[in-house]
Amino acid sequence: MDTRTVLTELISDETGLASTEIQHDERFENFNMDSLSVVSLAFELEKRTGLQSIEPAVFIEYNTVNKLAQWVDSQQ
Numbered sequence: 001m002d003t004r005t006v007l008t009e010l011i012s013d014e015t016g017l018a019s020t021e022i023q024h025d026e027r028f029e030n031f032n033m034d035s036l037s038v039v040s041l042a043f044e045l046e047k048r049t050g051l052q053s054i055e056p057a058v059f060i061e062y063n064t065v066n067k068l069a070q071w072v073d074s075q076q
Helices: 005-016 035-049 065-075
Strands: none
Touching: 005 035, 005 065, 035 065
16 A cells, blocks of 8 residues: 555545645645544544554644655554
């Protein structure tokens, strides 16, 4: 599983943006996701990766696809 691809697909599904519009170094805040979107994204990411309890706050600390993918990969 490529975590960047999974994140890109999830963001695309959540925001309606085409996956080609989602740059891996662009900050999540630029994708116009609200707090409910982030919670949903965290839940779906947990299901896809098998990680337990991904807190929505990680989207603030690891605020791009690349940064969050690295964090997720380090947790597995």
